[in-house]
Amino acid sequence: MDIYIKSSDAISAQLSFEKGLPEYFESGEESFYNCVKPEYKKYISPKLLRRMSPIIRNGVACSLSVLKQAGIEQPDAIVVGTALGCLRDTTSFLTQLIEEKEELPNPTHFIQSTHNTIAGQIALLLKCHNYNFTFSQMHNSFETALLDAQMLILDGKASNVLVGGVDEMSETTYDLIKGLDCYKGTKPGEGAGFFVLSREESVVKFEGVRIINSDKVDFEKELKDMGLELDEVDLVIGGNNQEDEAGYMDFCSVIGNKPYLWYKPFVGEYGTASSFAMWMACKVIEEQKVPECWMKNRIASEKYNKVLIYNKVGNEHSLMLMTKNKV
């Protein structure tokens, strides 16, 4: 059974929401990236909005946008990946616990500090009682959600699945993580990327996702297992943060000279950043063009029908493949 990506959207540090791949970058002079705020009131009533922290606003607005694009009111499943969940609410809740000597914590922050708040809020807004799941697997959180969505469709348990990845970055979190190895030399960021995966035919076909937790990856074997001939790949989107990043050299040596896009230097590193890459892939396949500012190696292609995404943070690797449907 084939799986298609019926709609996609991304809220990020760039002007991506409800748009195509931007042709220029918003300046990022801060020490970490925050999202460009969309007009939330277009999707969420002010009454509900006031209680939502930025990660919930981003997750909900992005979800409602893709559902609207796909013309779906109730998905058969809602699957969300988030590495660190609602950090601002968690920070407020814990700070209050300490300051108030474990008395009188603010109920809203407590209620909304759990990882599954975003998926829960989406379900509440849609009055959707269907399958609702949140995956938290650090830098493979989005990929795990995607794998679950894929299996739900392949097993015949769902026809349309809302799936996405969302994370947030605050001053407090930045202060805590800036010294960590996994974010060394990297500008942290945040974002939300959501998709409707469907059995119904559309332009972008979702071919699969591979999740690898290892210090060494046999790329040739992994790509072969995905049924992928390297010659057929038109475009690669890599999770590199810096020029010639050591961890990506092995991968680049296997794929050779292919058109190569990167995105983390412009949206930041976060646990579900690969959801932004998947949104990029959808846009490139749909529009058949790549704005120059996203190119890492300045190699262009005449067609963008098969896009491979590789992400790596520490020992967490993932490969995702999307193709243009022959319609």
Added chain:
Amino acid sequence: MSELKEELKAKLIEQLNLEDFEVSDIEDNDPLFADEGLALDSIDALEIIVLLEKEYGIKLDDPKKGKDIMQSVQTLADFIEKNRK
């Protein structure tokens, strides 16, 4: 008393994140929980209980009285005046 009511309005706006409200938008007798007033809900009621204890040292011992106490800024202020330590 009028100072307390203005202070309460400001605290409600801040604590309940009432982004679209200014202190001057809230009348003393506007209903807190009805749509024609501030349209607050049960989570807001919890927030107000915490606010009363944290800011004014008043513990709401009888939850049944909550409905009368939280009718408006006026009733809240009356309750605080009578009970604050």
